[in-house]
Amino acid sequence: MRFYPLLLLLVITALFSTNEAIAKVDDKISPPADFFPIYDYQNDWLVYNSHYKNYVPYSQGVNESARSVSLSIDLLKNRRYFLLIKTEAEGYLFLNGALQQRLPSEEWLKLNIDSLFRSFKSEELLLTVYGSSGISGKKVLLCNQKQKNAAGIVHHSASTLINIKPIPFSQFGNFAVMAMLIILILNAWIFNLNPLSFVRLINPLEYFNNNPREQLSKINKPYSNSIIFFVLIDAMLMAFLLLFFSTNDLNLFSVITILTEQTNTFQYFLDFLLLSGIFFVLIYGKFVLMSVVGNMLNLDKLVDTLFLKIIQSAYFFYAALFLIVFMLGFNHTSWFIPLKPYILFPFLFFYIGRFISLYVVTKPSASFINLYLFSYLCVIEIIPLIIGIKFAL
Structure with missing residues (x-):
């Protein structure tokens, strides 16, 4: 019986530690407030293999020294969504092998997939991030942009009053x-x-x-x-x-x-x-x-x-x-x-x-x-x- 208080203390400590770790991870990968995450590409990274002369899945123990990692993005399937890119260290963004821009550290870069589809005119896009070694600190999320007036719509739908305003004339x-x-x-x-x-x-x-x-x-x-x-x-x-x-x-x-x-x-x-x-x-x-x-x-x-x-x-x-x-x-x-x-x-x-x-x-x-x-x-x-x-x- 005397071991029960000690066991209870260990469980509570473990729960608090787990919650704190989850909160840190969520805070680390959460997109800006006006975006809702749809998919995380963390497990889809690719690296170029000179032996096979092709891109292969990133391996944590083998490719940790690779400074260039890539993703294959399906533009046709993910239209009307956004790609959000963030790196802990400064890097560079390449699209289909062409340098596009510098990636500042700790800042979200927002890419409209519809715009990418119109610009590159292809169903798939090779996105490459060049910077620090490995995939640690590199985040790419597929997100949906929240409607700015969504909160207002929910608020007004709950009301029984009809709010009709005249059309403003110039x-x-x-x-x-x-x-x-x-x-x-x-x-x-x-x-x-x-x-x-x-x-x-x-x-x-x-x-x-x-x-x-x-x-x-x-x-x-x-x-x-x-x-x-x-x-x-x-x-x-x-x-x-x-x-x-x-x-x-x-x-x-x-x-x-x-x-x-x-x-x-x-x-x-x-x-x-x-x-x-x-x-x-x-x-x-x-x-x-x-x-x-x-x-x-x-x-x-x-x-x-x-x-x-x-x-x-x-x-x-x-x-x-x-x-x-x-x-x-x-x-x-x-x-x-x-x-x-x-x-x-x-x-x-x-x-x-x-x-x-x-x-x-x-x-x-x-x-x-x-x-x-x-x-x-x-x-x-x-x-x-x-x-x-x-x-x-």
Whole structure:
């Protein structure tokens, strides 16, 4: 009986010693907190055997002096996982025989297996660690990265409350909604002011109507109320697109020099009104140019018709771009970035197409070619296009 207390003391001491050893080992091999270990490659080390001219399993009693040890990693099987490498002494990492980087001591190196698979384009990878002798102090783990919001998901799933938060909109997004409402209100205003005229203005078939007796210029003049508001809508559509470009670091016409530096909704709206006014003046400035050149070439009867067709086509084109930007801007925030180098091509194709279509729909049917009309369209369409492209860049 007197041996029982001594035996009990030995058991308790052994348990504490075992727990302490396990804790030290776990602390030694445990990966960072944001990774969960899947597999430990400690028993899979390989060394190169010059006799067999191949890699053979590492033997503890035979290969302890080997400074270069390797692992065969199955990339295809372990996709979506990470390799974590750690060495007690400084070493070097080789992948498929090529030196990749230095391995600092006591630091975990994280390698994404998906990235390795894409880079090496092979199902297996030979990973080699060169440094201290043997495999002591060398650790390679296969791990899964924990989801950062996993704790939050568990916490919220236990609650019976439904936590619904509104989608945050950008300041430009808030302004885009305001611009959309203003443009819709102006469209509704023109429709109430003159329904028949508005329906014909937004009808694409009316643009290609070349019957002299049915032209819009017979019932609408460029300075009538309906046309003035229609030109204002065109100016607002152009202003919105130019403001969108400048917001996305595309400074056309050096417009950023006249815009405010703040980026809140109110400042966007003020810049929008400023640009709309500038485009409104430019459109009617073009009408004045058309009238002057038309009188010089005895084409004054075509000025009103051509002007209405010009603002019609601008409405179709810029309204389509406005809707595309408006829809994609809320659903795909980065859609515009790869298109920046090609952004002027749609405008170039549009203005060249409008030049050709204006000549076709206004040319007298009896003549094969009208040099006066061609020259007139070059002055009012092609020359402004060339100047615009030069200053836009």
